[in-house]
Amino acid sequence: MAVSDGLPIGALAARTGLAVSAIRFYEAQGLIRPWRNAGGQRRFQRADIRRLSFVMVAQRVGLSLPEIRAVLQTLPGGRTPTKADWDRMAAAFRAHLDARIAELELLRDNLDGCIGCGCLSLPTCALHNPKDRMGARGAGPRFLLGDVLEKEEGRGDG
Ligand code: FES
Numbered sequence: 001m002a003v004s005d006g007l008p009i010g011a012l013a014a015r016t017g018l019a020v021s022a023i024r025f026y027e028a029q030g031l032i033r034p035w036r037n038a039g040g041q042r043r044f045q046r047a048d049i050r051r052l053s054f055v056m057v058a059q060r061v062g063l064s065l066p067e068i069r070a071v072l073q074t075l076p077g078g079r080t081p082t083k084a085d086w087d088r089m090a091a092a093f094r095a096h097l098d099a100r101i102a103e104l105e106l107l108r109d110n111l112d113g114c115i116g117c118g119c120l121s122l123p124t125c126a127l128h129n130p131k132d133r134m135g136a137r138g139a140g141p142r143f144l145l146g147d148v149l150e151k152e153e154g155r156g157d158g
Helices: 009-016 020-028 047-060 065-072 083-110 130-137
Strands: none
Touching (some): 009 020, 009 047, 020 047, 065 083
16 A cells, blocks of 8 residues: 555554544544545545644643644644644644643642642641632632732731
């Protein structure tokens, strides 16, 4: 089978480690666009291995399918993306990664202390989130969402 004939879905599944049903799902989501050969069977570009590999990794770092679709839409549809195409896509993706890394660092550095969630269950909560001051900022673990307690808020007289 010549490369120009494209990859059958089984070969794509074998190389990416994805289930055939997952590949069909990503096709339905518009993340890959196979064509049909004379026999009506789906055929994929070899470059779709890289696209799907990107999808898998992007999902693993927490990107949603709409975010992944938006990044992949910076790549050309009808032709194999060039290095320059991927460079452009990578630049668009880097901002997401940097934000994700910052979130993960915040989680790593704060998980053993008060996260400002309102539980007041740790000894450090009285110091870092007295009387759940952080609740006034909104729902959720405020410190893991990037909020900090201002000095004057920390004083118990508010
Ligand atoms: S950990 Fe929940 S309020 Fe401190």
